[in-house]
Amino acid sequence: MRTGRAAPQRGYTYLLLLFAVAALGLVAAEAGVVWQTAASREREAELLAIGAEMARALARYRDETPLGTPPFPSSLAQLVEDGRFPVPRRHLRRIYADPFTGRAEWGLVRDGEAIVGVHSLAPGVPLRRARLPPELDPAAENAARYADWVFRPLAGGEPRRSPLPPAAADDLLEPMTR
Numbered sequence: 001m002r003t004g005r006a007a008p009q010r011g012y013t014y015l016l017l018l019f020a021v022a023a024l025g026l027v028a029a030e031a032g033v034v035w036q037t038a039a040s041r042e043r044e045a046e047l048l049a050i051g052a053e054m055a056r057a058l059a060r061y062r063d064e065t066p067l068g069t070p071p072f073p074s075s076l077a078q079l080v081e082d083g084r085f086p087v088p089r090r091h092l093r094r095i096y097a098d099p100f101t102g103r104a105e106w107g108l109v110r111d112g113e114a115i116v117g118v119h120s121l122a123p124g125v126p127l128r129r130a131r132l133p134p135e136l137d138p139a140a141e142n143a144a145r146y147a148d149w150v151f152r153p154l155a156g157g158e159p160r161r162s163p164l165p166p167a168a169a170d171d172l173l174e175p176m177t178r
Contacts, residue, residue, distance in 0.1 A: 037127070040124070040127060041127055041128070043099040043100055044099075044126065044127060044128050046099040047098065047099050047100065047120055047122075047146065047149070048128075048132065048133055048136070048149075050096045050098075050099070051118065051119075051120070051133075051135065051136065051149065051151035052133040052135040052136070052151060053092070053096070054076075054079070054092065054096070054106075054118050054151055055117070055118070055135035055136075055151040055152055055153050055154070056135065056153070057079045057091035057092045058072065058073070058079070058091075058115065058116070058117070058118075058152070058153040059153030059154055060091045061073055061078070061079060061082060061091050062153055064082075064089065065084070066084055066085070069084050070113075070114055071114070072111070072114035072115055072116055073114070073115050074113045074114060074115065075115070076092075076095050076106065076108075076115065076118075077095070079091045079092040079095075080092050080093070080094060080095060098120050098121065098122060100120060100122030100124060100146060101120070101121055101122055105121060106118045106119065106120070106121065107119040107120065107121050107147060109150055109152070116152060116153075117137075117150045117151055117152040117153075118150070118151050119146075119147050119148070119149055119150045119151065120146040120147055120149060121147060122145070122146040122147065123145055123146070123147070124145065124146055125144065125145060125146075126140075126143050126145070126146055126148075126149065129141050129142075134154060135151050135152065135153070135154060136149055136150070136151055137149070137150040137151075137152060
């Protein structure tokens with residue numbers, strides 16, 4: 001026979017459910033931090049590639065400068081369409097967007113009116129400190145923010161390389177030296 005009293009409820013299931021939800025929250029928070037770091041590293045790699053490409057474009061502009069004209073552009077648009085020649089040359093396909101800001105707006109390092117380097121306008125702190133491209137200023141290893149990563153053309157016009165492999169180029173030169 002039943003009495004009017006109900007069995008006492010202990011609430012263990014509810015307490016276990018609360019702990020499970022808290023643990024899932026902690027795991028999700030940690031996954032978010034890992035995802036954010038991975039996304040930041042990916043944007044850094046993209047920034048390094050774009051910055052190095054812009055530095056190489058500045059170097060090409062400098063190396064192909066006709067006599068009597070300034071060796072560096074006064075705007076980034078001149079890298080996209082270099083009008084110093086009868087047929088305009090392209091040193092860049094387009095002005096690339098900064099991966100951190102999402103805008104095709106760059107900090108410019110100038111020597112008078114000439115652009116001699118570019119940098120990101122992003123405020124964040126770089127994660128990468130080693131194995132940086134040679135176009136990046138050597139002080140970049142100790143950079144406190146992305147704006148301190150200055151991309152410059154490599155020093156001096158390097159001699160043009162033959163489009164042929166070294167063995168083929170030697171074969172062409174050998175008959176002339178005999």
